[in-house]
Amino acid sequence: MNNVLFAWIRKEFTDVWRNGRLIIFLIVCFGIGLMNPITAKLTPMLIEMMQDQMKEMGIVYDPPTITALTSWEQFAKNIWIPLLVFVLMFGNIFTKEYGAHTLTPMVTKGLKKTTVLWGKAFLLILLWTAGYTVYFGVTLMYTEYYWGTEAELMGRVWDMTAMFYLYSLFILTLLVFFSVLWREYSGVLVSMAAILGAEMIFGMIPKVTKVLPGRISSPGLLLQKGYEERYEYALRDFAVPFAVTLAVIVTLFVLSAILMKRKSVD
Amino acid sequence: MLSIEGLYKRFGDKEVIKGLNFHVPKNSIYGFVGTNGAGKTTTMKMVLGLLAADAGTILVDGERVTYGNTDTNRGIGYLPDVPEFYSFLTTREYLALCGKICGLSDKTTKTRSEELLKRVGLAGEKHRIKGFSRGMKQRLGIAQAxxxxxxxxxxxxxxxxxxxxxxxxxxxxxxxxxEETTVLFSTHILSDVERICTDVAFLKDGVIALEGNIDQVRTLKNNGEFLVETLSPTGAEALCAHFPKAKASDAQTVTFTGNDDEMLSVMAFLSENNIPVLKVERAETSLEDLFMEVTKHE
Incomplete structure (x- = not known):
């Protein structure tokens, strides 16, 4: 890594470290990661406590059997929360510099705009990976402690985690791309929302949904019954959107670099 | 050091720079003067490659400026009107980052940072930039530049x-x-120009209305006026009687128009006739008068 890029990344890291955002984000990821096994663990107890009340109301409900799968289902259900928190906490990493004009002295010293782009993109990926690892790690640790995950399920959990990781990189790439395109954070958020909205609308068309990145945004499907028996087929089902997402990520990064060179950062 | 030829810039319908030409000599302090909105900042941003010019050439030390990642910025230091820094860094950390970007070694950056912080009066400042006053930021801005x-x-x-x-x-x-660099300094405060600049250019309607060495510029508009104030009205009367072109400004003051010879002959007359004087003064055109004259609307 060249000296300037390294110095730039270090400056970015110092920012998120000193203003406390990194720690807050990691704590949030820890908390949400912990919620998955805890919710699974507490659900039957809560149902049992409410049994009498429910009986009076004429509802008969057998407490479900809780296994590691329940915890991982919670993991899949909540997987969007850390990503949403991340985008809201770190999404203005580019636009705040445009607004504050802090890039002007740097660029006029010869800092390449593409170095700004790669440095910030690298830091976003690094921070998100750290948070996602904490989120996954905490769920894994407590799920193992309470129930233990059998090897076959664990394989699917790894696939699911990797799949959503790629989707999260797609979201980060959108964030980077729109941050190069617009000067205002609101513009970035609205554009991202528009893309995700459009993806949902097009996702309603069965033939189209099979190739869209959104297909890998709900990895919990891999845990559902039915997928167990036809797992190999299911993975093939995800292969095309997986490849499309990768291609979109690469294309967006190339476009971002081209646009960044022409962008007025003053 | 800096040479601008036929520079044009338009924002929408408004043409801000309309064929600008000027040259900044080496080791000068060049005052770039204009009213608000005259196009000073636009010109500077084009020199820095931050804005694309519509037409024209900008050369920095003989090297052409291009929009985007221009290599000419290696030899330029820039102090924006309101410099903004990374408030979470200390002055030394900020200068270390600047040094890295400029390709300086860590040792050189450290030595140079200490030297500059001392020069701008921030050597004792160990805190983060957050909370710096405007003046402190401006001084740090010079150090980073x-x-x-x-x-x-x-x-x-x-x-x-x-x-x-x-x-x-x-x-x-x-x-x-x-002593170590050439300074291009935009302003609308004329007393600042008079205080430090060696050269000046007045920007009006997107073109240079007047440019040159500050003494020469003053002389350009100087019509050779001088005045004599005598101790008593009789002295003034004697002067008016002897010099028909002289004009009495008041009872004791007489104004002359002419070159140095004319002035010397007036002084010889005063001496020969023992006329006591309070003062003999050459009337210099102030930059303010000049500026008002060249920027006035027809």
Whole structure:
């Protein structure tokens, strides 16, 4: 890594470290990661406590059997929360510099705009990976402690985690791309929302949904019954959107670099 | 050091720069004067490659400026009108980052940072930039602009938002750095130009209305007027009687128009006739008068 890029990344890291955002984000990821096994663990107890009340109301409900799968289902259900928190906490990493004009002295010293782009993109990926690892790690640790995950399920959990990781990189790439395109954070958020909205609308068309990145945004499907028996087929089902997402990520990064060179950062 | 030829820039329907030409000599302090909105900042941003010119050539030390990642910035230091820094860094950390970007070694950056912080009066400042006053930021701005010993230092209205003490500090620093660099300094405060600049250009309607060495510029518009104030009205009367072209401004003051010979002959007459005087003064055109004259609307 060249000296300037390294110095730039270090400056970015110092920012998120000193203003406390990194720690807050990691704590949030820890908390949400912990919620998955805890919710699974507490659900039957809560149902049992409410049994009498429910009986009076004429509802008969057998407490479900809780296994590691329940915890991982919670993991899949909540997987969007850390990503949403991340985008809201770190999404203005580019636009705040445009607004504050802090890039002007740097660029006029010869800092390449593409170095700004790669440095910030690298830091976003690094921070998100750290948070996602904490989120996954905490769920894994407590799920193992309470129930233990059998090897076959664990394989699917790894696939699911990797799949959503790629989707999260797609979201980060959108964030980077729109941050190069617009000067205002609101513009970035609205554009991202528009893309995700459009993806949902097009996702309603069965033939189209099979190739869209959104297909890998709900990895919990891999845990559902039915997928167990036809797992190999299911993975093939995800292969095309997986490849499309990768291609979109690469294309967006190339476009971002081209646009960044022409962008007025003053 | 800096040469601009036939520069044009338009924003929508408004043409801001309309064929600008000017040359900044090496080791000068060049005052770039214009009213608000005259196009000073636009011109500077084009020199820095931050804005694309519609037409024209900009050369920095003989090298052509291009929009985007221009290599000419290696030799330029820039101080924006309101410099903004990373508030979470200390002054030394900020200068270390600047040094890295300029390709300086860690050792050189450290030595140069200490030298510059001492020069701008921030050597004792160990805290983060957050909470710095405007004057402190302006001084740090000069330090960061000079970190790589640039051949050209561009300052965009560096004193316009400062109190008199802050202004004096900045002007003194700019005067000092002339030994090592050329300074292009935009402003609308004419007293600042008179205080430190060696050269000046007045920008009006997107073109240079007047340009040159500050003494020459003054002489250009100087019509050779001088005045004599005598101790008593009789002395003034004697002068008016002897010199028919002389004009009495008041009972004791007489105004003459002419060259040095004319002035010497007036002084000889005063001496020969023992006429006591209070003062003999050459009337110099002030920059303010000049500026008002060249920027007035027809």
């Amino acid at each position: 000079l970190i790589n010993r640039p051949k050209l230092l561009i300052c965009d209205e560096p004193t316009s938002a400062l109190d008199p003490v802050g202004r004096k500090e900045i002007l003194d620093i700019l005067k000092e750095v002339r």
